[in-house]
Amino acid sequence: MDSRLLLCDGVRVSTSPPLSESLHDACVLRSTTPRAWALAAAQNLPLLLIEQAHLEKKAAAAAARFLFALPQEIWIQRALSYLAREELVHFERTLRQLELRGIRYVQQAPSGYAGKLKAACASAAPERVIDELLVSALIEARSHERMQALGHALAGTDPDASEFYLDLVEAEARHRCVYLDIAVAMSDEATVRSRFQPLSLRESELVAAKDQAVHLHGGHGAYDGV
Ligand SMILES: [Fe+2]
Numbered sequence: 118m119d120s121r122l123l124l125c126d127g128v129r130v131s132t133s134p135p136l137s138e139s140l141h142d143a144c145v146l147r148s149t150t151p152r153a154w155a156l157a158a159a160q161n162l163p164l165l166l167i168e169q170a171h172l173e174k175k176a177a178a179a180a181a182r183f184l185f186a187l188p189q190e191i192w193i194q195r196a197l198s199y200l201a202r203e204e205l206v207h208f209e210r211t212l213r214q215l216e217l218r219g220i221r222y223v224q225q226a227p228s229g230y231a232g233k234l235k236a237a238c239a240s241a242a243p244e245r246v247i248d249e250l251l252v253s254a255l256i257e258a259r260s261h262e263r264m265q266a267l268g269h270a271l272a273g274t275d276p277d278a279s280e281f282y283l284d285l286v287e288a289e290a291r292h293r294c295v296y297l298d299i300a301v302a303m304s305d306e307a308t309v310r311s312r313f314q315p316l317s318l319r320e321s322e323l324v325a326a327k328d329q330a331v332h333l334h335g336g337h338g339a340y341d342g343v
């Protein structure tokens with residue numbers, strides 16, 4: 118089924134207008150997470166799963182906030198509603214992983230990645246909301262990239278966890294495109310392309326940090342060249 122279509126009361130409805138695929142191809146991550154990061158993350162699975170639960174819940178909350186902040190255009194509202202629901206399903210699936218493994222869902226100090234990325238957004242309208250959408254697209258893209266790497270790293274040692282992560286990545290990749298499409302609808306392709314560049318540069322700087330702890334949303338600099 119086309120990823121832009123979803124079933125609503127048994128009818129296929131659109132979550133997005135047809136937009137340029139070249140924009141999706143242009144607005145991608147600038148850097149790649151080293152494999153050594155994924156191997157280290159696989160060794161710290163309880164902490165990664167606790168973080169995953171927090172991140173899925175935050176992703177659902179972010180989509181719900183956009184529901185109220187963005188125009189009452191039906192395809193935008195429907196796309197965000199569906200996205201928020203998917204994130205909550207991911208949250209519930211992550212809680213199940215914690216439960217099955219006897220891991221307590223506890224508070225965890227955030228890495229600061231999302232907060233620092235949001236600090237790079239314009240401070241005033243109309244650019245502010247475009248930047249916030251593009252930051253969400255970048256966060257979805259990094260989540261997709263790291264969950265895929267972690268899923269592959271776990272394949273030999275923990276097939277259940279590997280399948281769990283690899284099963285989530287299709288949705289995270291799609292979420293990046295949803296946020297890009299909405300940003301274009303709120304402005305135009307040229308604006309999105311130009312505003313995406315400095316934000317993606319900032320994102321690549323943030324993930325290049327040499328963080329001590331392994332975070333899905335954190336620096337991988339300590340694993341470069343390992
Ligand atoms: Fe998710």
Ligand SMILES: [Fe+2]
Nearest residue numbers: 176257289292
């Ligand atoms: Fe997502």
